[in-house]
Amino acid sequence: MKTLLNRPAPTAPSPLTLRRGAARVLLDNWTGTSTVPSRTLYPHQWSWDSAFVAIGLRHLSARRAQRELEALLSAQWADGRIPHIVFNPELPLGAYFPSPDFWRSSRAGRAAGAPATPETSGIVQPPVHALAAWLVHRADPELSERRGFLARVHPRLVAWHDYLLSRRDLAGEGLAAVVHPWEPGMDNSPCWDRALARVEPADTGAFHRADLDHGHPADRPTDLDYGRYVRLATDYRTAGYDDRTAQHHFAMEDPAFNALLIVSELALADLARHLNLPDQPHRDRAAALTQRLVTRLWDERAGQFLVRDLTTDSLVAERSVSGLVPLIVPHLPQDIVDQLHTTLAGEHFTAPGTRLVPSYDLTGHAFAATRYWRGPAWFNTAWLIHRGLRTHGLHAQAQRLRTGILADAGRSDFAEYIDPITGAGRGARQFSWTAALTLDLLCAPDEEPDS
Template sequence: MRRQGRRPLGADVESADQPPSTHELSSNAAYNGARRVLDGNWTGSSTVPSRALYPHQWSWDSAFIAIGLRHHAPVRAQRELETLLTAQWADGRIPHIVFNPTVPLGAYFPSPDFWRSSSAGDLAGAPTAVETSGIVQPPVHALAALLVHEADPAESERRGFLPHVYPRLVAWQRYLTERRDLGGRGLASIVHPWESGMDNSPCWDAPLSRVEPAARGTFQRADLDHGCPADRPTDLDYCRYVRLAAAYRDQGYADGPDTALFAVEDPAFNALLIASEHALAGIATAIGADPSDHLVRGEQLTTAFIKRLWNEDAGLFLCQDVISNEPIRERGACGLLPLILPGLPDEVVSSLVTTLGGEHFGLGTTTRMAPSYDLRGAAFDPARYWRGPAWFNVNWLLERGLRQHGATAAADALADTMLATAVSSGFAEYVDPVSGEARGSRDFSWTAALVMDLAVRSR
């Protein structure tokens, strides 16, 4: 994606000999705006996703944030991941939220007193020095750690960054590949829609419908204080989310196929799990360890993944309901994200690229950025959380996948659109996939971080 002859990002373009191109203006505006957002959301040890709606540290947010921060503040990027890993549980899981004790309980729900990690999670090895949630999010962390190291290898080596994080990242992978293999076929299962990162996707509606909702009035949502109700999950969905989380907590956060009320093999989650094995191979090589175990695991997981989740008729990977042992026949962006994987069969790559640009996702024709859910799906909503809007982290992963598999023109076009849309939307949490209209929070950290990465790589 390198375009030759670009000026350093953030430079005063008016002082240059040649007038700046539209691309240069967009890249500079994106980089400078992203730097402002990331500096404003930095707490001293980590970065909040947004100051109002998400006032704690989130797991996969921090991984994406570190990927962008490596261009602006490499040591801060290392600290972002190190801070998150201090909250890792003894069983290897990285919790999806690490709570800031200075934030009032009412600022976010579910709050630390709901999760009760240090007591309810005692048998699973939850830390006692910090309160966390008990569920997880997609494993982007090894990829982030490798990219952060590569941004400033000398400083990384001076601080001992990779030797410090490597065993923790391996333990995280082994938790997912062993304790979370609820289907017995080598893939990890999510036990709550929030673990997918794509919290409110219609892909979870069918398995979620089996869950008895928590009684209304037994909890107080905080998200509606900061966001438009039409953008957020419904009360019924939230009641089911709460019931699932409470049930998992009450069983001591133990994992097992016989106790899970919700268990789904999510293609995006598992694709990132496989990508992490490849990243761990790179980390192992960098610190002088043997990478072969990670490479073998990556190949084995890829084989199981394609066999279990690929659907030729749909033209993408489908989620699998582990409890019913049936595929979930909804087309979500989660089924396209395996494009990030090396070693996919050519026919699978070709089909994924065709689906991405076809009637269901419309990238490059109907949509500016890929929607989170099928444009033609019965549950499509361009405004409601994960039920249709376009997200910058999803599109960053798709851009990476397109580029990896040689679809350079499509990747360049998507990157340019993301840069422009980030600036025009005020670095929105997510946007309408057709119009680019801002939705959700503004000054959102992973939006800023990932367009910073694109801006730097597009020079």
């Protein structure tokens, strides 16, 4: 199998064609207040999707990018959490499941600080938001100052990180935990299989999967997986979404989730410095998180970071792209950077059909080329790894990955993800974060990541 370093370069559409196509996707998916990931499969606002969308939108309209993040933050709970879905009240309940009447955020989450409106989910997604806010500010500092953008979002982002580092430090060891497979954003990764096997699934007759109305069953999680997702969400809702009292039957420390928290803490430090506020506490917190990430989640034999299952207090022996995303962390030990690079270019993650990084080990027992996060290669994780390669001075490797991202985005009509074996686009087309991150790579190729 050819490695990332010697695979021939794919052919990409012209930059102008790509830019126009990506801009059209974002315009078509704009609702007037925010951007939906997909008009068919995901018709509401998703948390980390909007962060990635804002990163791309800043090159078209910094004002709209600011509004994207402001719309999401307007649904923040009083305890600091940013919910993973903000529901559009104009859509019918059947447009997506789980729907607002399942989550019942304004009632079940009242004690935890859910807003009366809009209705939201009760769980979260990875904390990319402070990084997005800082990049959006830098796109047009004058506009940002005039609108008071940073001054308004800063306290909300601080509250978000405080929530993750207090209520979600379930092990008391300094890392944030996720309590549902949807929270790390890699929904049905094989990393969750063993933990999910301990969960009694909800009866499949008790819910209707709207995702199968628009997605092929071979691409989507199984009914058994979905039944377990529903059970976990139902139990969390019954506990009033209160992390202090909920009995978490699924609790994991995810490397990508915590790596993004580190990078966003550093972005918060930059925000604070710009606002003449103390920035050192954020830098200290990022340093402490980096140390805990290495201590708790690094696995020398795997050559990458692994998920920790808090129920068994053990690392999960599954290689996934989540364990490579920590390349974005600036101050990793050099030997870990070297090993991550070796793993990235080796047999586990070098796919024959794409330069993008498969979501799961190509040689793994649970690999499935088309089933959601069990093998397909995603554009957002590729963008994060591209940023990580640049962070650590691996510019030639970053450029090769960038070339592959742009080629695959263009030829797949901005697909949700890519089959790593055949290179075919899968999932939804005209997917917002694919378009947004394509724009970012086109328009900011020389922008250095902060360190």
